[in-house]
Amino acid sequence: MITIEYFNNHYFYKKDLQRLCRKYGLPANGTKAELNNYILKMLHGVLPKDIKPLRKLNKQKSLQFSEISLDTKLFNSGFKLNNEARKYFANYFHVANFHFKKSMAIKMRQVQTNHDNRATVKDLILILNKPSKVLSNSEEDTYQWNHFLQDFYKDPSYRKFNMPIKVAAILWKIIRDSNLPKKYNHNLIIDYYSLIKQYKKRC
Structure with missing residues (x-):
């Protein structure tokens, strides 16, 4: 078993964290920050069987371009950052190609983790102008x-x-x-x- 001191003083790539999670029976899917969280919980005495994933995989059918609007909920609606959403944002911003920003992906993970039923597509657009609001978190530290x-x-x-x-x-x-x-x-x-x-x- 690794120690808290060893874990905190060494750098681990995501694949290393996933390997450790599988070894100790912890959730092995998620961001580096989430994997770090699972391992630290275990090292602080929480039993692996009691450590649950921070986010559930979104298995809902994806929304089509025509089904997305500014009021579309980000949580439990089928909205995903995929090609259909990319087409929506390209149309909204009147550009030929739209590329998702890191702040948008972080916002989506926060919504899933917090089960935020209020956040909408409009919130994703708003954070493009103020990405610092979502970038100052534990994930950025990884x-x-x-x-x-x-x-x-x-x-x-x-x-x-x-x-x-x-x-x-x-x-x-x-x-x-x-x-x-x-x-x-x-x-x-x-x-x-x-x-x-x-x-x-x-x-």
Whole structure:
């Protein structure tokens, strides 16, 4: 059995979390944040059999383009972020192609988790202008590699390397497998070569 300390101090990819969930008999479907939640509940003493999925799979028949309106409920209506919904939004915004935003997917998961019977398609459109309202949640915290890479490229020092993406990947691997915070900081790039030596010694 893994410990809370080990789990909190290490980075896990989604497939690793799913493997752990299956190993301990926990729900294995959902976002990384949801899988993290199941594992942490177990590590804090909740029996696996008592840990239920935060969201149920939506098995309802999908709404067609012609059945969707601004007042369509997001929960238990058959509305899904699929090609029919994409056609609706493309028509609404008068564009040839419409691409779903991350904020829309997060909003849909929140609706399903909270069994929100009030949220409608209009709410999805409103959050496109204010995505921060739904992005500040536990799910966003699981995108650690993406944030690490973004912060790495904000540091002008990356330009001294011929293959900066490789440097970023190596630094991330070192941080990922350590007890250090899973965030980029300028000292990492300054200590790049010494960190590699230390990491090789540990391995």
